[in-house]
Each structure stands twice: as C-alpha cells, then as structure tokens.
Amino acid sequence: MSDSATxxxxxxxxxxxxxVTKKEITADHPTWCPGCGDFSVLAxxxxxxxxxxxxxxxxxxxxGIGCSSRFPYFVQAHGAHYIHGRALSFASGVSxxxxxxxxxxxGGDGDAFxxxxxxFMHTARKNVKMTYVVMDNFVYGLTKKQTSPTSxxxxxxxxxxxxxxxxxxxxxxxxxxxxxxxxxRTSHTNPKHLLEMMDLAMDHDGFxxxxxxxxxxxxxxGAFDASNPRKGGEYLLVPEDHDVTDEAxxxxxxxxxxxxxxxxxxxxxxxxxxxxxAGVSDAAxxxxxxxxxxxxxxxxxxxxx
Amino acid sequence: xxxxxxxxxxxGSGSQSSRISEAVIRIAGNSQxxxxxxxxxxxxxxxxxxxxxxxxxxxxxxxxxxPSIFQVRLGSGDVxxxxxxxxxxxxxxxxxxxxxxxxxxxxxILVYDSDHVEPNEEWLxxxxxxxxxxxxxxxxxxxxxxxxxxxxxxxxxxxGRMFNLNLEKLERLINERxxxxxxxxxxxxxxxxxxxxxxxxxxxxxxFEFTSSEVDRSNQVVMSGNEAIGxxxxxxxxxxxxxxxxxxxxxxxxxLRRELPKYGGSFIQCEDEIxxxxxxxxxxxxxxxxxTGSSGPGISLKTEAxxxxxxxxxxxxxxxxxxxxxxxxxxxxxxxxxxxxxCFGGHGDSPRVVLAAANVEDCFYTAMxxxxxxxxxxxxxxxxxxQAIATRIEAFDEPKLEEICRxxxxxxxxxxxxxxxxxxxxxxxxxxxxxxxxxEDGRYPVVTGLEHDEWGHPSASPDLHEGMTHKRRNKLxxxxxxxxxxxxxxxxxxxVLVVGWGSTTGPLYEAVEKSGNxxxxxxxxKLRHISPLPNGLxxxxxxxxRIYVVEMNDGGVHGYxxxxxxxxxxxxxxxxxxxxxxxxxxxxxxxxxxxxxxxxNADAAETNA
Numbered sequence: 001m002s003d004s005a006t007x008x009x010x011x012x013x014x015x016x017x018x019x020v021t022k023k024e025i026t027a028d029h030p031t032w033c034p035g036c037g038d039f040s041v042l043a044x045x046x047x048x049x050x051x052x053x054x055x056x057x058x059x060x061x062x063x064g065i066g067c068s069s070r071f072p073y074f075v076q077a078h079g080a081h082y083i084h085g086r087a088l089s090f091a092s093g094v095s096x097x098x099x100x101x102x103x104x105x106x107g108g109d110g111d112a113f114x115x116x117x118x119x120f121m122h123t124a125r126k127n128v129k130m131t132y133v134v135m136d137n138f139v140y141g142l143t144k145k146q147t148s149p150t151s152x153x154x155x156x157x158x159x160x161x162x163x164x165x166x167x168x169x170x171x172x173x174x175x176x177x178x179x180x181x182x183x184x185r186t187s188h189t190n191p192k193h194l195l196e197m198m199d200l201a202m203d204h205d206g207f208x209x210x211x212x213x214x215x216x217x218x219x220x221x222g223a224f225d226a227s228n229p230r231k232g233g234e235y236l237l238v239p240e241d242h243d244v245t246d247e248a249x250x251x252x253x254x255x256x257x258x259x260x261x262x263x264x265x266x267x268x269x270x271x272x273x274x275x276x277x278a279g280v281s282d283a284a285x286x287x288x289x290x291x292x293x294x295x296x297x298x299x300x301x302x303x304x305x
Numbered sequence: 306x307x308x309x310x311x312x313x314x315x316x317g318s319g320s321q322s323s324r325i326s327e328a329v330i331r332i333a334g335n336s337q338x339x340x341x342x343x344x345x346x347x348x349x350x351x352x353x354x355x356x357x358x359x360x361x362x363x364x365x366x367x368x369x370x371x372p373s374i375f376q377v378r379l380g381s382g383d384v385x386x387x388x389x390x391x392x393x394x395x396x397x398x399x400x401x402x403x404x405x406x407x408x409x410x411x412x413x414i415l416v417y418d419s420d421h422v423e424p425n426e427e428w429l430x431x432x433x434x435x436x437x438x439x440x441x442x443x444x445x446x447x448x449x450x451x452x453x454x455x456x457x458x459x460x461x462x463x464x465g466r467m468f469n470l471n472l473e474k475l476e477r478l479i480n481e482r483x484x485x486x487x488x489x490x491x492x493x494x495x496x497x498x499x500x501x502x503x504x505x506x507x508x509x510x511x512x513f514e515f516t517s518s519e520v521d522r523s524n525q526v527v528m529s530g531n532e533a534i535g536x537x538x539x540x541x542x543x544x545x546x547x548x549x550x551x552x553x554x555x556x557x558x559x560x561l562r563r564e565l566p567k568y569g570g571s572f573i574q575c576e577d578e579i580x581x582x583x584x585x586x587x588x589x590x591x592x593x594x595x596x597t598g599s600s601g602p603g604i605s606l607k608t609e610a611x612x613x614x615x616x617x618x619x620x621x622x623x624x625x626x627x628x629x630x631x632x633x634x635x636x637x638x639x640x641x642x643x644x645x646x647x648c649f650g651g652h653g654d655s656p657r658v659v660l661a662a663a664n665v666e667d668c669f670y671t672a673m674x675x676x677x678x679x680x681x682x683x684x685x686x687x688x689x690x691x692q693a694i695a696t697r698i699e700a701f702d703e704p705k706l707e708e709i710c711r712x713x714x715x716x717x718x719x720x721x722x723x724x725x726x727x728x729x730x731x732x733x734x735x736x737x738x739x740x741x742x743x744x745e746d747g748r749y750p751v752v753t754g755l756e757h758d759e760w761g762h763p764s765a766s767p768d769l770h771e772g773m774t775h776k777r778r779n780k781l782x783x784x785x786x787x788x789x790x791x792x793x794x795x796x797x798x799x800x801v802l803v804v805g806w807g808s809t810t811g812p813l814y815e816a817v818e819k820s821g822n823x824x825x826x827x828x829x830x831k832l833r834h835i836s837p838l839p840n841g842l843x844x845x846x847x848x849x850x851r852i853y854v855v856e857m858n859d860g861g862v863h864g865y866x867x868x869x870x871x872x873x874x875x876x877x878x879x880x881x882x883x884x885x886x887x888x889x890x891x892x893x894x895x896x897x898x899x900x901x902x903x904x905x906n907a908d909a910a911e912t913n914a
Binding site for chain 1: 349352353481525526527528532536539540544545547564565566567568569570571573575576577579580581583584585586587588589590591592593595609610613617703704706707710712717739740741742743744747748749750751752753754755762763
C-alpha cells in the first residue's frame with residue numbers, strides 16, 4: 001500500500017534502543033483464576049517479544065471477549081479489546097492497512113468457533129497476515145461454565161446438565177478445510193513447545209493459527225490430563241515424517257482421538273490477502289505515476305463532465 | 306413546463322418551437338432497455354450546458370427485466386426536485402403506457418413505440434399522442450440483428466430533436482461513452498442516434514427550446530448520489546473501507562473497490578456486515594479514518610460494533626443508504642426511517658454524530674464533513690442518504706479538488722506520554738494515537754469497549770463511568786458549538802415553517818417557491834446535522850406560528866415521525882407536528898402543499914374551537 005513507505009520508517013531516536021525487558025512489556029496483573037492455563041500463554045508471549053526484540057510500538061495485540069481475550073490489558077503495547085467474536089475482522093483491518101505492524105490476535109474457543117466462527121473461516125481462507133492463538137479450554141469460563149463449541153460429548157455444564165450432546169467442533173479440521181496456511185496445536189502445559197509454535201507462526205507469511213489447550217481450573221479441571229505427562233498422560237509430538245504440506249495427512253492427524261498430537265499439522269505458502277491487495281493497488285497506482293491524489297481524482301472528474 | 310409560451314391543448318402543436326424554462330421527461334420501459342443510459346446522457350448534456358438537471362429512476366428489485374423508469378427534469382433555473390408530473394412521456398410498451406400515463410400532465414405529450422403500444426381511445430383527447438415505430442426504425446437504422454438494443458439511443462435522438470438539444474455535444478457524449486467498446490459500436494450507436502434525430506415529422510421537430518439561463522453552469526460534473534459519496538470520501542482522505550453487498554449501498558462499495566487502489570488504498574468485501582464494520586474500525590484504529598456502509602438490515606447488524614467505536618472513541622464513517630424497512634422491507638424504494646437507528650441504534654448511552662445529505666452535491670461535501678468530524682472528535686459518524694438520492698443523477702459545480710482534498714496519512718511521531726481517554730481535555734475529544742506510535746514513558750494505550758480509566762484499562766469505578774459517559778457526550782456538545790445555524794429558505798418568519806432532512810429537502814424548497822404565489826407562503830428549514838443538532842434552532846422556531854416536520858417515515862403512535870420526535874424531545878415544543886407518509890415514493894411538491902394546508906386548517910379550526 002502507498003502508505004507503507006511513510007509508515008515503515010517512523011522517526012527513531014539517534015541512539016540505539018535497548019532490548020525490551022519483561023518488566024517493560026508487562027501491564028496489568030491478569031484477572032485470571034489461579035492456575036489458569038492462560039498465564040503460561042501470556043508468559044510465553046512476553047518471552048517471544050523479548051526473544052524477537054520487538055519494540056512496543058511494532059506490535060498490536062487484539063482480542064475479542066472471554067477470559068483469554070483480556071490479554072491486551074496485560075501487555076504493555078498498543079492493543080485493542082474488541083467485541084465478542086469479531087477480533088479477527090478487527091485484526092484484519094489493522095493488518096491490511098498497516099503492513100508495518102505485526103498483529104497478534106488472542107481468543108478463546110467460544111470467541112473463535114462459536115460467535116466468531118464465520119470470521120475464523122473467512123480470515124483463514126483470505127490468508128490475512130497475522131498470528132492467531134486460540135486458548136481452547138472446552139468451556140465458557142467468563143460466564144461460568146456453559147457448554148462451548150469444543151466441549152466434548154457428555155461434558156456436564158450449566159446448559160447441559162445431562163451432558164453435552166452437540167458434536168464438538170474440531171478446530172484443526174476447521175482451520176485446514178477453511179484454507180488456513182499455518183495450522184498448529186500446542187498446550188499451555190508445555191511452554192517450550194508453545195514458544196516454538198509461536199515463533200514458527202510469527203515467521204509464517206500469512207494467517208498463522210495455533211490451537212493452544214489451556215486448562216480452565218475452575219470449570220473444567222483435568223480436561224487435558226491425558227495430554228499432560230505430569231498427570232499421567234502423554235504429550236505426543238507430530239511425527240517427524242509428517243508432510244506439513246499434505247492436506248489429507250494433516251486432516252487425518254486432526255481426526256485422531258484426544259489428546260492427539262502436538263506440533264505443526266499443516267503449512268503451505270499461498271499469497272497473502274495483504275500482498276494481493278497491495279498488488280492491485282501497485283498496478284492501479286502505476287498508471288498515475290507522479291500524480292498527486294487530487295490530480296488522480298481530477299482525472300476521474302474530467303470524465304464525468 | 307413552467308413559463309411555457311404554449312400551454313394547454315395547443316402545446317407544441319405545429320413546428321413552431323415553444324420557449325420553455327424547464328421540462329420533465331419520463332422514459333418508461335423495461336430495465337434491460339437501457340433507459341437509464343438515456344437519462345445519463347441527458348444529465349451529462351445538461352452538465353455541459355446551461356441547464357440544471359435532476360433525474361430520478363426506479364429499478365425493479367428483480368434481477369433482470371421488469372418495468373423500469375427514468376425521469377429527467379431539465380431546466381434553465383434551479384431544479385430542486387425531479388418533478389411531480391411529466392411534460393413528456395416516452396413509453397416503450399403497453400404496460401409503460403398504461404402505468405405511467407397518470408404521471409403525464411393533462412395536455413402533455415406522449416411519444417409511444419407504435420410497434421408495441423396500442424393507444425387507448427379515452428386518453429386521446431387528454432394527452433397529445435405521437436406514435437413512432439421506434440423498434441422497427443431502430444432495426445432499420447442499425448441492422449436486423451440488433452433486436453431491442455439501440456432503441457434507447459434512437460429515442461435519445463428523438464428527444465434531442467424535440468427539445469432542439471445541442472447535436473454536437475450529444476454526439477460527442479455518445480462517442481465518449483462507446484469509444485472503449487470499439488469503432489463499430491460507436492458507429493452503430495451513432496447510426497441509431499442520428500436516425501432518431503433526423504426522424505421526419507412535424508409532430509416532433511423542434512417542439513421546444515430552452516430559454517437561456519442566467520447562470521453559467523458550464524463547469525459542472527455529473528454523477529449519482531452514491532458516486533458523490535464515494536468520491537467525497539476519497540477527497541476527504543479515506544483510503545480503506547470494508548462492506549458487504551446490499552441494495553442500494555452496493556454501488557458505493559463497488560466504486561471504492563475500483564477507485565481506492567489508485568490512491569494506494571483498498572476496499573475489502575467481507576463475509577458479512579459485522580465483519581465489514583469491524584474491519585473498518587480496525588483500519589481506523591490503524592490510524593486513518595475508514596469507512597463502512599450498508600442499507601436496511603445491514604445497518605441493524607452493525608450497531609454493536611458502532612457502539613464499540615463510541616465507547617473506544619475510534620473514528621469511523623458509516624454510510625447508510627436508507628431504503629424501506631423494517632426487516633428486508635422494500636429494497637429498491639425510498640424511506641427515511643433510519644434516523645432513529647442512526648442516532649440511537651445499539652445498547653447503552655452511545656452518543657454519535659449523524660449527518661444527512663440532501664442532494665447529490667451535498668452527498669460529496671457531507672461525506673467530506675463526516676470524515677473530518679470523525680477524525681477530529683474520534684467518534685463514529687453516521688452519514689444518511691437514501692435510495693432516491695443514491696440513484697439519481699445531478700450536475701453540480703465542479704469541486705476545487707486541489708484546495709479541498711485532504712491527506713490523512715497517520716502521524717506516528719513519538720510522543721512523551723499519551724492518555725487515550727484524557728478526562729481533562731476541554732472538549733472531551735480525545736486524540737487517537739495509532740499503533741506504531743512510540744510512547745516514550747512506556748505506558749501504552751488499550752482501546753476498549755469495557756468502561757475504562759484514562760489509559761484504557763478496565764474500571765467499574767462509579768466516578769469513572771460517570772466521567773467517561775460525560776466525556777463521550779460533551780464532545781458532541783463541543784461539536785454543536787461549531788456547527789453553523791441553518792438558514793431558513795423563504796421568508797425569515799411567518800405562519801408555517803416546514804422542517805426536513807435528506808431527499809425531502811428539494812421538494813420542500815420547491816413547495817416554498819410555489820406557495821409564495823398564492824398568499825399561503827411557507828418557509829423551509831433543512832437540517833443537515835441531526836446529531837448533535839446545531840444551536841439556535843429554538844430562535845428560528847420562535848419566528849413561526851406552526852412547525853411541520855415533513856418526513857418519509859411513519860407518524861407512529863403519537864403522530865410525529867423520527868426527526869419530529871428528536872426535535873420534540875429537544876425543544877419540548879408541542880407546535881412541532883409531523884407530516885409523514887410511507888408509500889415508499891418521494892414527496893411530490895403538491896403533496897407537501899396539500900398536507901401543509903390540511904394541517905394548517907386543522908390547527909386553525911382547533912384554535913378557533
């Protein structure tokens with residue numbers, strides 16, 4: 001886009017800037033319950049920012065509504081706490097108009113796959129450049145234990161006292177079939193793996209989606225024990241011989257019984273929405289080389305006489 | 306045809322031309338006949354001549370086919386509305402003839418395609434019938450394979466001859482219009498046109514000639530209301546938008562999708578209305594006022610997000626091309642029933658700015674103003690237009706683009722400190738600082754829909770909620786202070802003041818002009834700023850005995866419409882009465898005059914009783 005030239009180089013101080021410290025990127029103390037899985041996602045986000053030495057103003061943190069969506073308040077950087085389910089649309093607006101920023105969107109399973117299901121699908125297929133981390137806890141936490149779109153069959157909630165019977169959404173399958181170009185799965189219980197996935201997602205030129213299992217200790221304690229070696233479970237990685245560009249293989253992997261595998265299921269390079277739109281714009285602008293904006297409009301008006 | 310030398314039965318008889326100051330021509334056919342393009346040519350011709358022009362069209366809501374009309378009013382003086390009755394009706398089919406003859410004034414001229422229309426005996430005395438075999442003559446002119454194509458251009462030739470329009474200018478317009486399609490297309494069009502223009506009959510040759518205008522209108526641009534909004538947004542510096550297709554808003558998104566890339570911007574077609582408004586808000590947050598828009602149900606869907614922009618104090622322009630409601634309603638008809646949702650749509654106290662454009666030219670400048678207000682006050686601005694303005698074509702003085710175009714490139718200069726919701730500002734208006742701005746004290750803003758403190762962090766403190774609520778509404782009060790007091794059209798004081806907004810304004814002004822001659826003078830007031838209202842209206846109201854608010858919406862349970870409701874709530878003045886209608890057709894001038902007289906008589910009777 002035309003503004004990229006001016007936007008990419010905001011005025012810098014003469015002296016070299018020091019790397020950001022954890023303290024500098026920490027804001028409010030999280031409102032989450034003790035033991036909530038989201039704490040480790042936040043901690044890894046801080047770590048990622050430090051590791052990549054991203055200065056405050058270079059990153060934007062966007063979220064919708066839900067426990068995990070409180071994320072932007074806890075990060076000392078430009079951020080937006082948007083409405084329920086629409087964080088991806090908002091984040092797309094930032095991403096498409098500001099190519100100089102890296103946009104991170106955070107949310108929960110209700111925000112992503114229920115109220116925001118439509119936007120998840122379309123942001124994935126359009127391949128808008130951003131990193132999206134869904135902290136999936138299989139339950140509505142902020143509203144205190146209702147069935148979520150990822151609650152497993154039989155889960156007893158306040159809205160399904162007898163046990164959930166609506167078939168849950170499989171986020172991995174959904175992302176792959178919608179056309180996401182980077183699809184990974186991780187868990188809050190394995191911070192090293194989580195950091196690795198976020199690192200990869202950030203490097204991905206396109207829509208990078210991570211499903212991060214994040215336990216709700218208050219309303220769905222023990223939900224992910226089967227994936228946690230400390231609780232007698234197994235944390236199994238995606239096999240090394242898995243071809244991440246093979247959509248059918250990725251889909252098959254996504255179909256495995258819980259707890260399934262962790263790692264990158266699918267990754268391909270496809271032009272981003274950002275690049276395609278910029279291409280249209282570059283081509284259109286080339287015809288008006290050297291003309292000021294008002295002169296371009298004047299050209300149009302001259303034909304309307 | 307006011308000031309016509311020839312009136313009544315002898316109108317335009319023989320080949321001696323009548324000097325006229327204006328004429329209303331209605332062309333009725335089917336939507337695939339290209340009758341819109343006849344109107345477009347005439348409007349464009351007027352833009353290059355001394356005539357003023359206003360057009361009106363109806364398009365069927367069916368996908369293809371179906372009856373369609375285009376009405377053009379050309380005049381040497383100010384043309385304020387599309388005209389109540391037609392002076393000339395051009396009917397392509399029997400249904401066009403039968404359905405539209407009632408819109409032709411008595412003694413008016415009916416030109417019909419004798420290949421398709423069988424005149425009705427009863428009407429022969431009432432209207433002057435001129436039958437021309439338009440279909441077969443067109444085929445004769447341009448070849449046998451043309452079928453129904455080219456009839457419109459042939460008819461344009463006929464009209465050109467009837468009104469002695471500038472042949473050279475019309476031919477140039479046809480050339481320009483078809484040049485891109487290749488020489489053979491230009492030739493075919495020219496053949497059809499010239500054949501129509503040279504049609505030999507004393508019945509139609511040089512029937513009329515427009516008197517010359519006192520005003521030089523040669524430097525005009527010609528466009529529809531929706532085009533004017535699109536280009537107004539571009540002139541104002543908007544470079545990003547997002548939308549979802551819905552009639553009659555879609556033209557604007559198509560225009561912006563096509564045009565914005567030339568300026569380095571883009572317009573994104575989204576999966577739904579909520580994504581559209583959200584993406585636009587995201588881009589606005591990114592530092593440059595962005596636009597979304599819709600019509601009818603699409604506006605309802607956007608309301609939650611608009612409430613967020615109010616709360617988060619992020620600038621945004623939302624264009625609402627009103628159509629008949631509620632629900633799916635009447636997608637291709639006009640109504641002014643979105644004023645309430647524009648002002649009050651959504652939950653909670655959410656003050657926002659509402660502007661209403663009154664005509665095509667006004668669409669251009671109101672769009673610019675909307676962007677400017679959104680940016681300076683960090684607030685969503687609803688821009689109301691309607692189906693009637695959206696689709697009609699007018700010529701207006703070419704804007705001085707070099708002077709008025711704005712550059713809204715975000716300012717990312719580092720700042721020592723920044724409170725996104727500073728309670729100490731004088732006007733209550735916050736300055737939005739875009740992401741990418743370095744804030745040297747290390748405290749970064751979160752923009753949010755939760756009630757918040759001055760840095761955007763959540764707070765349910767009673768004082769803060771009250772303080773922030775006041776802040777969000779005080780900036781509208783500050784805006785009201787800078788708005789100009791609207792001018793009264795007609796006498797400055799008197800018995801009746803009619804108040805209107807949007808596309809009702811033109812017919813209202815014309816009603817004022819017509820009322821002046823019969824001792825029942827009325828004055829009119831157009832409101833462009835609906836929320837906040839400009840200061841000083843009570844002083845204007847005090848100079849009149851009766852105040853009637855004329856709107857295309859329902860008078861509701863209490864007998865007054867949506868703007869009237871806002872004005873009554875504001876001024877608690879029981880003299881403010883509603884004149885409403887919901888036939889989904891634009892106001893005609895005589896309707897307004899009749900309704901005003903009815904109200905006046907009823908009020909007088911009540912006073913005397």
